[in-house]
Amino acid sequence: MADGSFRHETRLERRRRRARARLEEPRSRRGLRFLLLVVVGVLVAVALTRAPDALARMELFQVQEIRLDGARHLTVEEVRETAALPPGFSVFDERAPVARRVEGHPMVARARVSRRWPSTLVVEVEEREAVAFHATPTLVVVDREGQPLPLDPVLHRLDLPVVEAATPGGLRRVATEVARVGEMEPGVAAVLSDAVALPDGSVALHLSDPDVVLLYRPPLAPARLRRGLRVLTDALDRRPDRMPSAVDLRFADQVVVRWGPTPELAALPPTPNDP
Structure with missing residues (x-):
């Protein structure tokens, strides 16, 4: 036990001597060591910064x-x-x-x-998603903003409705509505033949089955569209021998079914042949 205590004290003294030696080390030497560490750090940072430039030149x-x-x-x-x-x-x-x-x-x-x-x-x-053909009179593929897309309808076998508008704003409005209706009711989009932006700001969607036109003011809410379709179904059930010409959703809280000619429908183009 005495020998163990003697060895322990010797180690402790050795540590103390080393600590005193470090404290007594000249300040110039400590400053030089610090400066050396700083220089090495800067060189490493520069090397890491320049590495991508050097690697970029490699084939x-x-x-x-x-x-x-x-x-x-x-x-x-x-x-x-x-x-x-x-x-x-x-x-x-x-x-x-x-x-x-x-x-x-x-x-x-x-x-x-x-x-x-x-x-x-x-x-x-x-x-950009192709949503319609714009009759210019040639058929140009457009996206939901009415912007033309460089797509060949025949090459890509596109089956899209035709949209018509007198102004760029009208084209954007009707193309956006065609896209929205397709998102809300894919079944309606499947039978949508053509669509027109009307001068009063409303939109006319011409369905092929049944052969009827939906008139409304954008944006068309999903619930409003579903209500119009229910009224159309009810009208067909009540009068299967007489096809409505239009379902008008432009009036608040009302759905008007028309059987006779409607002035707005004169703006609709004839249904085009498939491109």
Whole structure:
């Protein structure tokens, strides 16, 4: 036990001597050590900052492939052309400008560009949805904002209603309503033949089965649409021998079923043949 106590005291004294030595170390030496640590830290930070630039110049990390996700109609070739990557573009280079250029394509609503090591860019897009043909008089595919889309109706086998409007605002209004009705009642969208933006701000939807027109002022609420369809069904049940010409939803808390000619219907175009 005495020997153990002696060894313990010796270690304690050794620690004290080392502590005194550190305290007695010249300030200049301590300052030099601190400065050396700072310099090493700065060099490491600079190296980490410059590393991507150095790696970007390596052929291994220069973009060799573009992958496209989320597209139905857009092709990789169209994305590559729109992205317009400069020669030597690397996966380390800024990708936000690439996404903005891709969003400049008329088919693209939103784009996101990520990288996949070592040399691939992944372009994820949300396409603008084709909702109708605009009679110009040739048929042009438009989205819900009435913006034209570069789609060939025959090549893509599009089956869409025809919309007609006298002004850009009217086109946007009727195209938006066609899209909304399709979201609210897919069954109505399936039999929607054509739609017109009327001069008074209302919209006329021409259904093919049954052959009837829905008149209303946008935006059409889902409950209002369902009520109009119920009234139409009831009218057909009551008078199966007489087809209504229109269901008018433009009056608050009323649904008016028309059997005779309606002046508004004169604006409706004839049902076109399939493109």
